[in-house]
Amino acid sequence: MDIDIQLLEKVYSYYKAKKPLYDNMYSYYKGDSDAMKNYKMVTERSNNKTPVNFLKKFIKEEVSYSVGNDVTYISKSGNADIVNDIDYYLEHWSEQHDSDLMKRMLTYGFAYELYYTDDEAQFSSKIITPREGYAHVDDFGNILFFMRIYHKRFDSNVYIDVYDDSSVYHYKNGFTDDEGESHGFGKVPVSIAQVSIEKEDDTIYKDIKGLQDAYETNLSDISNEISDFRNAYLSLFGFQIEDEDVDEMKEKGIIQVPSDKGRAEWLIKNINDSFIQNTLSTQEDKMYQLTSHINHNEKMQSNLSGVALRSRLISLEEKCKLNQRALADCIKSRLKFLFIYLNLTQNKTYDYRDIKIKFTPNIPQDDTSTADIIQKLGDKLSTETGLAQLSFIENPQNEIEKIKKESELNKTKINLDEAAGE
Structure with missing residues (x-):
């Protein structure tokens, strides 16, 4: 297709407008939540921050459950060669590739897989997040072109690679005419791993961001209350002590009351620990409910049957099946491009529709x-x-x-x- 510079500029502007949202989603995955960034400091008081990253915990649980075991391939026609070639020509890929792809898909709601041939002429792939790229699609979801935006280390320039159905174009700090170079695949070499059509609105981030912030804020508040509680005030009644005697009193840990009418006692704050615990427990329970996860730290009856134990996982299992189907759609597209590569380099003709993709849940x-x-x-x-x-x-x-x-x-x-x- 002919590259339209004005369209590229509009797409790039749209990408930059959406990027802060994806940056924030990534920050939450790392544990840098808004609650921790904006936590109000109190002068000369305890200001400990207590991050509790439920979002990362839930994402990693779903990834481990869904692709903790290797994805396997079965030929519907019984063609052993096609399965062997898939295993052989993808053998140089990272063992964590599928889990990394799903992790990014669950973090942002979708992620991209970019295909290319490396320096050794091997079929390879790079995972691109919405923070690093954008796919421009038509009304039917077909990718018209893909834009990858990146920086090089110790280099302040912005580099942009644009892939269409025949070529890749390289730009630096803006869009100018570029001849491009052929990538050889005959179509845009990108597939999309997408949880649902809602994309970023169907994520754990969207579901529990508010609860995550509230939980961390409340937990930090009570932690600081406890820290300040240790520094309770000593109240003196009926007598005074000199300033120079304070240090000696702290060192020896005693105080002498000079008269029968005098007394010394601690001035402490009454903390309603039941109210605090109920609030935190409610927030935590809601996060587990909204994400369909179960709290493995909860006490269970010792005589529960295996079926009863498995039933607690049903909701999470169904959710992970949807994740697996989303990843399977991406893998089908991956196989299309692998078979294009094999046809060009090995003169082998395979049909991706002959392959059944099998996931084995990572449970006993x-x-x-x-x-x-x-x-x-x-x-x-x-x-x-x-x-x-x-x-x-x-x-x-x-x-x-x-x-x-x-x-x-x-x-x-x-x-x-x-x-x-x-």
């Missing part, structure tokens, strides 16, 4: 019960489908090939033994 699996069910079904269930249900089997097709090879080796050994016996 009852493989014994699953194996019993598979055995009872017998020939009503294919071997590949049965193996795919077991949590410790990453590639069912490879496992079937191994079984076949072992079976052939055993047959050969038996034949040799029979021949030797004759």
Whole structure:
């Protein structure tokens, strides 16, 4: 497509207008909340800040649950080559790539995956957050072009790369005419991992930001009250002490009352600890409710069954399934570009629609019960489908090939033994 400089400038202005929101979302993930930034200091009093980062805790729990186990691929047509090539040509990617992608998707509501060939001509990817890029799409959600904005270390310039369906254009500190260079994919080499169409409005940040701020503010307030409480005032009645005697009194820890009518006692503040605890507990409970998470620190009955324990996870499981589906959409797009790359470099033709993407929740699996069910079904269930249900089997097709090879080796050994016996 022809690059429209005026359109690029409008898109860049829109990106800059939205960036402060995404910067704040990232700040909350790091624990730099508005409550901590704007906490009111009181002169000559305790001013401790007490951050409690529930947002990061919830995001990391969902990431761990959803992609704590490796994503696996199954060919619907039984083509072992396509699965093997996916594993082989993505082997150089970071083991944490999918978890990092989901973490950013949950932090901002969406994230981008940019594809390119590296210096060794390998198919590679870089995760881009809304703080670093923007995808301009049409009414049907098709990406028309992608803008990546970045800085280089020890360099004050702003660098912008624009990707369209054929080329990548490089700009510095503004948009000027650029010839561009071909990226070879034939379409904009970017996919979007998106929780929902609401994007940033469907995030943990949006749900609990106010509660997070209130909780940290209240907890900081009570912590400072306790600190100030230790510095209670000593009230003296019926006598006075000289200023020079104060230090000696502190050192020795005693005070002598000079008359029967005199007395010394602490002036302390009555703190309603029940009210404070109820307020904090209510705020904490609401955060768990809104995010569909469970508090693992809560005491449970010791005689709860496994089914009852699992039922507490149902809401979180359903939420994580939606996260997995959102990531699966991005992975499908990833496979499209991988297969374009393989067609160009290896002359291999694959169809991404032949691939089933499988997620295994990162929770204890009852493989014994699953194996019993598979055995009872017998020939009503294919071997590949049965193996795919077991949590410790990453590639069912490879496992079937191994079984076949072992079976052939055993047959050969038996034949040799029979021949030797004759």
